[in-house]
Amino acid sequence: MQLAWGPEEEAFRAELGRFLDEHAPPEARRKRDFTTADNRDDRIIPTWARDWQAALFDHGWMIPGYPPELGGRNATPVQTLIYMEELATRGIPRSVHFPGYAIVAPSLLEFGTDEQKRLVPAAIRGDTVWCIGMSEPNAGSDLASLSTRAVLDGDRFVVNGQKVWTSYAMIAGKCFCYVRTDRDVPKHKGISVLILDMATPGIDVRPLRNISGSTEFAEVFFTDVEVPRDNLVGALNDGWRITQGSLAHERGGLWVQGVSFVQQAVADLIEMAARRGLDRDPIVRRQLAAYYEQAQGLRALGYKGFSSFAQGSSAPEHSYLKLATSELQKSVFELGMELLGPLGAVTDAELGEQSGRFSHSFFMSFANTIAGGSAEIQRNIIAQRVLGLPRR
């Protein structure tokens, strides 16, 4: 056990720090939360964010663990963690749309044909915006029951069906789409993945406003959409495997962002409490300290999980962290609203010193215990896969 990072790691951090000092655009600095009220940008991906992602790629700082041609510098897992830590502490995002670099790129590198792998650099650099078509009206947590159909007809598939909650679909160039290719086998065994060009005739994207009023996801309808057979990722009917892998390079450090975000929120709350004289209230003090304690415990747990990850062991800490961080975020933001008293539910920028910041973050935080495996699903995973309790 050891507390400090070694000198080589600190040198890596310093090098990253110099790059960030020099290149990070002002809009990216202290942008703690892309969903906060001060960032209600009509364009989902502002120009500065596109430029910034490209700059990170070109300098080998987009996915440090990848080689230079993929926007990295062959960094070690520890260096990658330090990278995540440093960006998170400075509140600097890499990108405002994660599907391309975080999900599609690693999946194509692992399962794609050589032709498909050529799509990877643009996915990481952000030149191509990707969306992920998994969820459907009747397939959420139970993803394997998806029913969007793709029928093979000569050298093309014909796709019919519907996706929902598809983030970035209205601006995406491509979709990484899960489809049913065999209805006569158990549900996990008849799923395949297709790459869809969003400009293909028969694709109808209908934006959905989310809880904050902005439109970041959409419904996507497919009517006789023709997809070249070459766009099949991996083997036919082997799509379930692709849901399981991805992001091997970064998995050990992905928690950093969530934990830093919640720690920053606690720090903001303490600052706000002091400004409003609420830090003299013993109940407020105790509650803030309790959240600080939980967040600090999660940070330590993240490092513990990373330690086994870096040694090549699989680390169940990932599920613990996803679950606990998403739930703690909700509690912290709710306390922020509470501390604002009558102003807690006011979003008028002229009135509230925080202009609805906490209420907005609170509402947005509902997503984190739902998307990407709900809190209940995380508990099922912990109980069944980590603790070995029997399924029913």
Add this chain to the structure above:
Amino acid sequence: MDFTLTDDQHLLRDTARNLLAKECPVALVRAHIDDRSAADPLWKHLAEWTELGDGPLVGLCLFLEETGAALAPGPFLVTTAMFAGLGIGPGPGTVALSPDVAPVMPFVLDADLVERVAFVLPGPVVAVCDRDGLYLRPVAALDPSRRLFEVPVPADTRGEPLDPAVLQAMLERTYVALAAEMLGTARRLFEMTLAYAKQREQFDHPIGSFQAIQHKLANMALVLERAWSAVYYAAMTIDAGDPERHRAAHVAKASAGEAAKLCAKDGIQIHGGIGFTWEHDLHLYIRRAYGDEHLLGTSAWHHDRLGDLLMPTAP
């Protein structure tokens, strides 16, 4: 930042585990309720390990996790964490903390098996007395695996000045050391409960296949993992003299307290009626969990102290 155990640390943990499995079965803990001398032979074994108190706190914590899991009675904790932390010469010893110095422990822990008692009195000053000749009044408590005493300060006691920084460091390392014992107790509660959930059947299925039970166990595992990490993080900051250590010590004790309480409450819930019997060992661990929660500051007290560090304005 590395949380993996070195080979030596693995060895230490395994040694402690084996020693306690052999010398401190739960039958001994039970026997000790009625006859306190039942645990005397255990103390002879543990006394051989007290020099862990002079080494890194991480190593001590690994050992204490196992004494906590075994509910080991005796003055191992006070000697290695508290007494050794004052740097006042050889133990075994315990510490009598005046409530005016730190209002966390109005009683003296395990005073009967030690040779020396260090009275920490306002000033702060410290006076080390031979245990022989002191009046010890046993205090009945929820947790029979620990021994609490009232020990009046002898009339003519005069102390030596105690560096407040040493006192603070002793308290902080003691919070973390106790938290490590609590991790062991909580872990054992969790393990017993998990095993029971897999084995006990109702409605033709193991109760561990019911989602309400699964989610409780998932929550227990989570808080336990979080507390483990917080405790060893704190121990590492103390060993490194890192400025984070003051906060980390409070985080550790509060976090271990929350874990121990949850594992106690949901542990008995998942056991059903059998857990409510004197016969079943579960209550011994629950008693220890709550006894420790109230020893050296409750979780709420540590949250309040943490709050003082985070928000310097006094309430």
